[in-house]
Amino acid sequence: MDSFDKKISDLYNAEQSSNDLPEGFGWDDMNEGIYKKMEEPKRKKKFFWMWFSFAGSLLLLTTLLFFFNFETKNITSTPSNIEDSKAEKTPIHLDKTTIENSLEITKTISETPTKTKERYTISTNQNSHKTSKENIKKTKLAKVPASSIQVKIPESSTEPIKENQQLIKEQTVQESIISTNKTTVLKESLVATKRLAFISIQKDLIPMERRLGPPIVLVPSHVISPNKTNKEDEKLESKNKKKLIGLSSLQLYGGTLLTSGKYSQNPLRNKHSRWLPGYYAGIELTVLNVKKWNINFGYEHKFAVQLFDFQNITDIIETVVEDALVGISTNSINGSQSENRETISTQANRTRNYVNYNTFRAHAFRMTIVRTFNLSKNLSFNPGIGSSYNFLNKANGRTVDSDKNTLNYNPSNSIYRKNNFGIEGGFSLSYQIGKFSLNGNVWMEKSLNYSLESVGEIRPVFYKMGLGVGRRF
Amino acid sequence: MVKKQIISLCQSEKQEGQRQLYQACAPYVYATIKQYVRETEDIKDTMQEAFANVFKNIKSYDESKGTFNSWIRKIAVNQALMLIRKKKQFSHLVPLDDFKGEVIGTVDNYEKLSREDVDKVLAKVPEGYRIVFTLFVIDGYSHKEISKLLDIKIETSRSQLARAKKWIYLHLFNNEKSKAYGLF
Numbered sequence: 001m002d003s004f005d006k007k008i009s010d011l012y013n014a015e016q017s018s019n020d021l022p023e024g025f026g027w028d029d030m031n032e033g034i035y036k037k038m039e040e041p042k043r044k045k046k047f048f049w050m051w052f053s054f055a056g057s058l059l060l061l062t063t064l065l066f067f068f069n070f071e072t073k074n075i076t077s078t079p080s081n082i083e084d085s086k087a088e089k090t091p092i093h094l095d096k097t098t099i100e101n102s103l104e105i106t107k108t109i110s111e112t113p114t115k116t117k118e119r120y121t122i123s124t125n126q127n128s129h130k131t132s133k134e135n136i137k138k139t140k141l142a143k144v145p146a147s148s149i150q151v152k153i154p155e156s157s158t159e160p161i162k163e164n165q166q167l168i169k170e171q172t173v174q175e176s177i178i179s180t181n182k183t184t185v186l187k188e189s190l191v192a193t194k195r196l197a198f199i200s201i202q203k204d205l206i207p208m209e210r211r212l213g214p215p216i217v218l219v220p221s222h223v224i225s226p227n228k229t230n231k232e233d234e235k236l237e238s239k240n241k242k243k244l245i246g247l248s249s250l251q252l253y254g255g256t257l258l259t260s261g262k263y264s265q266n267p268l269r270n271k272h273s274r275w276l277p278g279y280y281a282g283i284e285l286t287v288l289n290v291k292k293w294n295i296n297f298g299y300e301h302k303f304a305v306q307l308f309d310f311q312n313i314t315d316i317i318e319t320v321v322e323d324a325l326v327g328i329s330t331n332s333i334n335g336s337q338s339e340n341r342e343t344i345s346t347q348a349n350r351t352r353n354y355v356n357y358n359t360f361r362a363h364a365f366r367m368t369i370v371r372t373f374n375l376s377k378n379l380s381f382n383p384g385i386g387s388s389y390n391f392l393n394k395a396n397g398r399t400v401d402s403d404k405n406t407l408n409y410n411p412s413n414s415i416y417r418k419n420n421f422g423i424e425g426g427f428s429l430s431y432q433i434g435k436f437s438l439n440g441n442v443w444m445e446k447s448l449n450y451s452l453e454s455v456g457e458i459r460p461v462f463y464k465m466g467l468g469v470g471r472r473f
Numbered sequence: 474m475v476k477k478q479i480i481s482l483c484q485s486e487k488q489e490g491q492r493q494l495y496q497a498c499a500p501y502v503y504a505t506i507k508q509y510v511r512e513t514e515d516i517k518d519t520m521q522e523a524f525a526n527v528f529k530n531i532k533s534y535d536e537s538k539g540t541f542n543s544w545i546r547k548i549a550v551n552q553a554l555m556l557i558r559k560k561k562q563f564s565h566l567v568p569l570d571d572f573k574g575e576v577i578g579t580v581d582n583y584e585k586l587s588r589e590d591v592d593k594v595l596a597k598v599p600e601g602y603r604i605v606f607t608l609f610v611i612d613g614y615s616h617k618e619i620s621k622l623l624d625i626k627i628e629t630s631r632s633q634l635a636r637a638k639k640w641i642y643l644h645l646f647n648n649e650k651s652k653a654y655g656l657f
Binding site: 004005007008009011012013020021022024025027030031033034035036037038322 | 491492495496499500503508513517518520521522524525528529586587588591593596609610611613638
């Protein structure tokens with residue numbers, strides 16, 4: 001700091017405290033505005049937290065669903081088990097003859113101390129029982145609720161069943177049951193035959209004293225799906241499950257970006273500005289896939305260029321001239337002269353002759369919900385909606401004048417809003433080529449006026465129109 | 474100097490304390506903001522923002538780190554710079570004067586300078602220059618601090634200041650000797 005600087009510093013710092021307030025700056029004029037501004041950030045922060053809370057809740061929900069799904073999958077993936085719902089939809093109807101010929105009642109005794117129950121199943125005929133001993137063929141078993149299996153037996157036929165039950169009970173209980181660990185399973189060799197079928201008897205067919213507890217029965221899976229092998233069952237089951245709920249699929253994507261956005265503070269700049277095409281690229285995680293609805297979270301980067309083309313643009317600007325000479329008085333007798341000076345407001349023509357390029361970069365967290373309509377094997381139509389939080393929006397400017405001189409300016413002087421919320425929606429037509437998808441997009445993202453910042457700079461509107469490409473993992 | 478009692482009242486969020494603090498500090502804050510912001514409405518808006526910040530953050534004011542005036546001044550300057558960043562983005566893109574302007578000041582020696590002389594010239598200085606000049610010369614920020622505040626390079630801050638001084642010398646003094654002083 002030299003002596004000139006010191007002189008000015010002293011001038012200002014010595015006199016600042018003695019300045020009076022101009023009219024309109026008193027407490028009564030200002031307090032309302034001050035308190036309003038004190039409240040403003042709270043409201044904005046509230047909105048900000050609401051958005052993230054919503055996104056967080058959704059993420060939490062999907063995480064829980066993920067683990068729930070994972071647990072279910074572990075259970076259902078045990079060989080020979082079949083979904084309850086599937087069993088319910090496959091009632092088995094047996095006529096009297098079939099039952100009489102093939103009835104075998106096996107009693108299962110649980111070794112679990114707290115769950116000692118008697119359970120009943122109807123098994124195959126005794127001949128096949130013998131056959132099964134010779135041809136030890138492993139047959140997998142599945143649990144189905146007894147209520148799902150209907151056995152139609154006339155009232156009159158209950159007696160033979162009862163007799164048969166007793167007989168089988170005496171003959172086979174000892175050897176047909178293997179209890180392992182805390183659950184009870186049927187000895188596979190006893191129940192394996194071509195026509196093997198374990199089905200439950202309806203409650204009214206079982207003597208009252210034996211109707212204990214909910215009848216859970218073990219049924220070979222091919223009884224339920226006679227035309228499918230167990231492996232096929234598993235595949236089908238797994239496929240069905242995937243269709244219902246799928247999780248954690250990752251996608252990289254990108255495409256062409258068109259942008260619009262006006263600078264509200266200067267209409268002339270709007271008139272002579274235009275956006276050049278840019279691009280967007282991102283990564284998104286499908287956190288939940290329910291039927292054909294996908295909920296995605298992701299990060300996205302956008303790039304666009306705004307061009308301000310001022311080629312000999314002339315406008316009028318207001319300017320204030322202090323001490324402007326507005327009159328001179330002369331005294332011809334004594335030759336004296338006096339000047340009349342005032343501060344006047346005047347207008348001036350301003351001509352601008354330069355081109356300014358602003359490169360705009362934005363980052364965003366996105367959350368979208370997309371529905372997939374399969375139009376053909378490879379073609380799908382995907383409409384969706386979403387919301388985003390754009391942050392670190394940054395512009396780099398370069399001005400080139402008519403003499404090709406360039407001037408780069410400070411990126412922090414961005415004319416664009418640095419952070420903003422956005423809502424988006426649109427659709428894309430997607431053609432699948434292996435794991436890649438070629439997309440035709442019509443998607444729009446509108447920045448909300450609501451922001452953590454208070455003054456309205458340019459809030460660009462993004463149009464993801466044109467071609468895009470994606471790769472799913 | 475603001476009385477401790479007023480600060481205590483404000484810290485306990487008493488409206489009477491806030492009123493007294495405003496009345497005590499408003500002229501000082503106004504003068505500070507006026508060095509950066511020209512439009513009356515903008516000054517008003519910035520003052521409101523500044524006092525809103527003061528009232529919200531007064532609990533964090535630490536007497537041991539400096540006077541209350543310097544603390545409140547820092548808030549006012551930051552608020553003014555925020556407004557400038559938001560409203561005047563293109564000022565630095567306007568080609569700068571090449572020293573063809575008329576001499577505004579009437580002094581021939583900087584020792585005779587008055588506040589009014591400097592005010593007149595500063596009102597005409599291109600904004601980019603004026604801000605750096607005010608931050609460095611009047612408010613005593615270092616180039617490093619200015620570079621952080623304006624998010625510019627330290628070298629840019631230095632060159633802007635040098636240009637600002639040239640401009641001011643050329644417009645302030647009416648003799649060639651003083652003008653020449655600024656060109657070195």
